[in-house]
Amino acid sequence: MSVDPNAPTQGGFPVPPHAGGPPRPHPARYLVPALVAAAVAVGLGAYGKVHDPEGTAFNLAGFSSTSAVKSWLGTTALGFALLQVVSALMVYGRLPGPSWSAGLHRWSGRIAFLVAVPVAVHCLYALGYQTYSTRVLWHSLLGCFFFGAFSAKMLLLRSEKLPGWLLPVVGGLVFAVLTVVWLTSALWFFRTFGVTT
């Protein structure tokens, strides 16, 4: 059932313009994305934990190892994620931007996500959810969390009449988590093994 947020409130006490609380959206608007996010994150973690890591997966030609491929894909994703932050600021008018900044935001996000998916597949398939060191623990945890948070962000985009702060906060969370995931994997790889392909 939907509630018309613009319907006049009964009782007649005055509502100052723009000062009233935001119209309360149906709880499902939050609940469904939150539940989907939790299911995605827990599901990925459970898959990575339960199945035996295969250890191997196919490699791309031209790279010395799958970890090098993943590091570069992850770095690509992070680059597009930075573009996400900039284009989001443009969309919200905090930075001067071209008229197509919304399109830029959408497409850089899609590319970042699609580039990150193969990395996650390899992580979960070949390595699994591991906890043997602090770096690995945080990477496993936040890697799963990232895809949950991203799913929530995508589903929230479909809702209208959300509080204005919600999307930027969730988007910022997704970006922050991706950054930590990158720091605990690709940056570690480059520092340990050198910036190699």
Next chain:
Amino acid sequence: MKRSGPLFTLLAGLVLALFMLSVNATTGTGSSSYSDAPSGTSEPTASPTTGAPGDRPKPGRTATPTPSPTPTKKPPADGRYTGRTDDDSASVAITLRDGEAVAYFCDGRATESWLKGDVEDDGSMRLTGKHGAKLDGRLTGDGARIGGTVEIRGKSWKFTAPRAKKPSGLYRATSEVRGEKVDGGWIVQPDGSQVGILTRDGEPAKAPRLDPDTGTVVLDDGGRLTARPVVP
């Protein structure tokens, strides 16, 4: 009006993930730095569909292979086998799954080898490992034991490995402890005894005890590892 773009984005990611999983599951062992698996093994051909990811092996559950209703070609039953060399100087363990075998030879001090290969329908196997290591074995008709020879660095041992039940078998842990690469292998015998070698920074040494129930290994310096059963 609801935006459907975000849904398509999520779906595209899901489809891509499923596609990559299926490629991974069907190509089997690829070239990957994650696997210190011995090189030079033959590529698995047409692995049965039961080899899907997340499919846990169930070794040792059935003592005898269940009779197949159809007289098609059937690889030897899955299982784990642990035993010793005839001179009792080292342990050998082999795990079979879907017509493939992975074996570990370990004397608990300095000599170890991981070997891999296919199991023929008649139960024979020729496994190969790094530095020219070889294992020729044959599964007895009733699936009760594997006997054969291992050859590592010019030395040769005969061995017999009876069928074993969980938690016997071979375990491996590869990880990093304080920036140091650690690689351990263990063989747990049915009587509970075990041997293992832990290589830290390229230096092999006797491994600390593995708790077969949890896979936990506590290192001398207090660090912890988790070893997992090895399957082909």
